[in-house]
Amino acid sequence: MNNGNIFLDLLVRFAPEGTPSWLLDLSAAGVGVGILVAMVSVIAMFCVWMERKVAGHIQCRYGPMYVGGWHGWAQSIADGVKLLLKEDMIPIGADRPLFVLAPALVLGSIFAALAALPLAPGVFFADIDLGLFFILAMSSMTTIGVVMAGWASASKWTVYGAMREAAQVVAYEIPLGISLMVPLIVAGTFNLNEASALQSGWYGMHWYIFQNPFVLPAFALFFISALAETKRAPFDLPEAESELVAGFMTEYSGIRWSFFFMEEYAAMFLMSVVAAVFFLGGFESPFTSLARDVFGEQHFLASLTAGLVLLVKAFGGIFLMMWLRWTLPRVRIDQVMTMGYKYLTPLALLCVLGASIFEALWLGVA
């Protein structure tokens, strides 16, 4: 379970003798992708319900209460069925192939990025040495999908949304990458599994934000940039429902529209897990180290506790994003640009400089 791909291990155990290895690899990849897609769909549906509940309670109402009985838990399932059955419209003036390709591209690239996430110690879809780099590369491809959707729809609102998306993402990719360099300096690895394991110790509180004084401001910068990258309020200018109808996805309907929605929640989950792993200790917490002491290092329950701790941290991040969305007003596009280029980028560079000097002088790592 701890060396390599668990799906491949399981398949090798049950496959008949003499199955060619490429077929095993291919089916392991297929099983992995199937589980990943199912997992992300469930997370996205839960997030939609959670968003509506959070929004409701922030605005002194209840949110969905009826479908499914307990606090409207089945509301997202009902919505999903409705979206599947809705008419799929493509405008006559639209660039048909690109219009169809755009949602698939957006969702496909975010799934590719999610494949690099660890689920529990030793449980992962793909153990990539350059995991973080891979995640950044893949999630940057969603921009192209959004621009494609906006342009292919051939409408003023969508093109404006696409222009804003392109400008905003190019501006915020820089502080996002640079602020992630700060914990990378402390960790010394791109691999998410290794980076998480390096934070054990101090009874599970040896998190990167406590290891170096410059990681905490870098975390703030990362979080703001991640909000802009995932098009969440107060940076939801590509959608901007009060000025651009629905921005780049105005012309989409039914299941294609829901792909964009799923991408938004999948991206929030992705950014929250990256934040948890590279700033907030990953799997490590006092509970994790307690579970390790009680059950033993390799025990199933210890791994489960670690996975749950990561999940709780990820949903904490998602809750924070929702809280901000329903609290803060949207900023203007020029304010977005000013903030990205004039404040976040120089501050992130300062953090990198400070963290490097701290590592070199105080800790003696030359």
Added chain:
Amino acid sequence: MEPASRVFYTLVTLASLLALGWGAFSAGAPGVSFALFAILTLGGGLMCIWERSVVRSAFSLMATFLGVAGLFLLLGADFLAMAQVLIYVGGILALILFGVMLSPPDLNERSLPRVLGGLAFAGGAAIWLGLRISASVTWATAEELPPMTSHAEEIGVGFLSPEQYVVPFELAAVLLTVALVAAVYIARRRSIDLFPEEDA
């Protein structure tokens, strides 16, 4: 779709299927993946010069960039592959799209002699280069290749150690900074020249 495009894309699809079959027949699974990435690279490039709409051309560049990244990956250059996607697809292509998104499509007719001439030139060059290269290079087969490992640490050490590439690396950084500052300077000067009344 216009008839010329229909013929063009049929030919491209047939060539792609031929390449896939040939890859599977000659080298198995690695051959298929090489053929897929090569088709992405070349197909994207062909579509880029064929399409009349600049924006479509720009989008087809994405296939080329992804194909090249895949080829880097097959060669064992994982860092280069991911940098290719991050910089070219995420950064440069987004900037290109930002620049050309509002330009109208070119509605001029394609001239048949120019298309045929271009195809003849490209085909001739491909055959000549292919013959020259295959005559002078001995290729390693898939079994002889070293196992895939990550080279990120090697690259980092190479860039930062004084014995290797630290001086060219830093010089490149200085050059890029100078270019960036110069670009900002030029942009600022022009905006002041264009709107002199704003100075008052």
